[in-house]
Amino acid sequence: MYDVREWRHVFKLDPNKDISDEALDSLCESGTDAIIIGGTDGITLDNVLNLMARVRRYTVPCILEVSTIDSVSPGFDLYFIPTVLNSTDTKWITGLHHEAVKEYGELMDWDEFLIQGYCVLNKDCKAAKLTSAKMDLSEEDVAAYALMAEKMFHLPIFYLEYSGAYGDPSFVKAAKSQLNETVLFYGGGIETLEQAEEMGNYADVVVVGNIIYKDLSAALRTVEIKKSNR
Numbered sequence: 302m303y304d305v306r307e308w309r310h311v312f313k314l315d316p317n318k319d320i321s322d323e324a325l326d327s328l329c330e331s332g333t334d335a336i337i338i339g340g341t342d343g344i345t346l347d348n349v350l351n352l353m354a355r356v357r358r359y360t361v362p363c364i365l366e367v368s369t370i371d372s373v374s375p376g377f378d379l380y381f382i383p384t385v386l387n388s389t390d391t392k393w394i395t396g397l398h399h400e401a402v403k404e405y406g407e408l409m410d411w412d413e414f415l416i417q418g419y420c421v422l423n424k425d426c427k428a429a430k431l432t433s434a435k436m437d438l439s440e441e442d443v444a445a446y447a448l449m450a451e452k453m454f455h456l457p458i459f460y461l462e463y464s465g466a467y468g469d470p471s472f473v474k475a476a477k478s479q480l481n482e483t484v485l486f487y488g489g490g491i492e493t494l495e496q497a498e499e500m501g502n503y504a505d506v507v508v509v510g511n512i513i514y515k516d517l518s519a520a521l522r523t524v525e526i527k528k529s530n531r
């Protein structure tokens with residue numbers, strides 16, 4: 302029912318940031334393919350549930366990107382589980398996942414869970430610091446992570462993450478060159494339609510986050526990528 306292979310554009314909302322009803326209405330009615338709820342810090346069950354309830358008034362698919370086990374709740378259309386492939390700490394690759402599955406694995410409807418193989422490329426972003434991600438990767442390194450995501454781990458999603466900064470399209474191209482089955486997400490610093498299109502030349506899905514809170518009209522214009530051909 303919710304097929305990420307058909308997506309082109311998603312908004313990522315941070316439960317730790319305020320958003321007005323009016324702004325949320327325009328995002329949910331924008332024509333974007335989905336609303337992802339996720340962030341790296343200040344994520345609590347309360348702020349996740351609050352935002353989910355507000356997005357739930359609309360028909361747009363609502364996805365929880367899990368960053369803490371305590372903030373998982375029923376009621377989402379899908380759950381994305383990040384694993385940071387270039388983390389140097391196993392906690393963020395399989396560690397927390399093992400603990401969660403050990404405790405809740407029997408309860409999980411596995412069809413609702415999609416694993417995202419993250420490759421974090423902006424050294425200054427919170428996710429890079431939190432997960433002690435390996436930095437200074439070359440295009441060949443990124444291409445190899447993409448190939449691992451698809452051929453070794455058969456992950457449904459490979460996510461090139463530049464959170465907070467606009468990345469290098471040649472790295473997105475390098476990742477895409479290795480992928481046939483795995484869907485390529487790009488996120489980071491997209492503020493204009495032109496940037497969405499540039500990354501969308503290679504990425505299957507572009508993720509738009511921070512600009513929502515800085516310039517809502519600019520964020521809404523990025524949805525027009527859905528009208529353009531790849």
Ligand SMILES: CC(C)=CCC/C(C)=C/CC/C(C)=C/CC/C(C)=C/CC/C(C)=C/CC/C(C)=C/CC/C(C)=C/COP(=O)(O)OP(=O)(O)O
Pocket residue numbers: 315339340341342366367368369370373374375376382383384385393394397398399401402405406408409419426427428431432462464465510511
């Ligand atoms: C449906 C239901 C009730 C089921 C119950 C069973 C259950 C609890 C299942 C959970 C299963 C499971 C395997 C959970 C995984 C647990 C876990 C905590 C995994 C670790 C995830 C991880 C690697 C987090 C690291 C950080 C990260 C990559 C986060 C992704 C989001 C991201 C990068 C946001 C960008 O950062 P942002 O905060 O926006 O940064 P700025 O503020 O700088 O913009």
Ligand SMILES: O=P(O)(O)OC[C@@H](O)CO
Pocket residue numbers: 313462463464465466487488489490491508509510511512
């Ligand atoms: O917030 P921005 O920089 O748009 O990045 C989007 C998303 O990839 C963050 O996880």
Ligand SMILES: [Mg+2]
Pocket residue numbers: 315340464510511
């Ligand atoms: Mg953010």
